[in-house]
Amino acid sequence: MGIVLGPNRYGKAEIRLVRVHRDGDTHGLVDFNVSIALSGELAAAHLVGDNSGVLPTDTMKNTVYAFAKEHGVGEPEVFALLLARHFVGSQPQVHGAKVSIESFAWDRLGPHSFRKRGDHIRTTVVSVTAAGTQVVSGVTGLTLLNSADSEFHGFVQDGYTTLPPTTDRILATAVDARWRHAGDDTDWAASFEGSLAALLEAFVGTYSYSLQQTLYAMGAGVLGSRPEVAEVRLALPNKHHYLADLSPFGLDNPNEVFIAGDRPYGLIEGTVARDGAPAATAEWWL
Incomplete structure (x- = not known):
């Protein structure tokens, strides 16, 4: 009986991101927990230790923070779509990207003061494939x-x-x-x-x-x-x-x-x- 590699993916889990939008005296606050998982032509890494197709998970983390600065952060669906399309579009060996975001809400107390809301967590999962x-x-x-x-x-x-x-x-x-x-x-x-x-x-x-x-x-x-x-x-x-x-x-x-x-x-x-x-x-x- 032969042994084969089944479906697999890898990524960076629970990237903590807090983005402050400093628009004048009134600030905006976004608090995300971002997880990324990629799949595609990645069998060589599992079978023979060939990492030539592996985008480091540290790079995924850095991309989240860089995109938060370059593009800003609003609705979690928009940010997840941006990330997922980037990874599939920029890495030919990646055929699928799944980006999951937990959004933690903060209630405004003043122009730059907030109180964390604890009654629920908003979730988003975006999948981009062929x-x-x-x-x-x-x-x-x-x-x-x-x-x-x-x-x-x-x-x-x-x-x-x-x-x-x-x-x-x-x-x-x-x-x-x-x-x-x-x-x-x-x-x-x-x-x-x-x-x-x-x-x-x-x-x-x-x-x-x-x-x-x-x-x-x-x-x-x-x-x-x-x-x-x-x-x-x-x-x-x-x-x-x-x-x-x-x-x-x-x-x-x-x-x-x-x-x-x-x-x-x-x-x-x-x-x-x-x-x-x-x-x-x-x-x-x-």
Whole structure:
């Protein structure tokens, strides 16, 4: 049985970039975590140690900082597209580039003062290959909770089932969502804010009989309001809240005092796609 080299890529991970735009007395601040991965005709490096086709990962890091100065930094999708197209266009042995960016938001306190926002992280993944360009935007760590309008009953029960059905429970999750754009040219800021608003509106407005139902409503909400989005993928961990037993203290607990569970937790994952949307040109996952 022969041994062959399978798919491979390499790059520089988690390049920390902070760019201050000093436009007069009022400054702008961009805070990115950039990761780059390249693929192509790179087998020789693995098989015989021939590095003639290897662009050093240190060069990738330097390119990020140089481009931040030369081109400025605005929307993460724009910066990721710029980098990915550069690596594919300037290196003939590179056939594919994947640039991933985590964007950390800062709220303005003054002309040059900021406070870091911690409720979620904006994400971007751009892939440039011969098959085309693909842009995936998203959000991670978006923690949400509904204290009412959530039930869970009618599920399968067997000899190991101890979970009681309920018609009144806390529904809490930390949203990890990605949405694939149909093209590579749009108003990225408006698209992100609109998609985020649609996720929140669906979570708030859905009377939920399961977290699966909520997931579908959130994905459908994005597709229904953002025509530039082709497909949405979500991972929703079920942040369990257990009713505290206060009976030893002679107290009733009508769904008021809960124990916030840590692990294990349920994990609901799913894809909601627009019928007839352009197919993906590169693999993408949560």
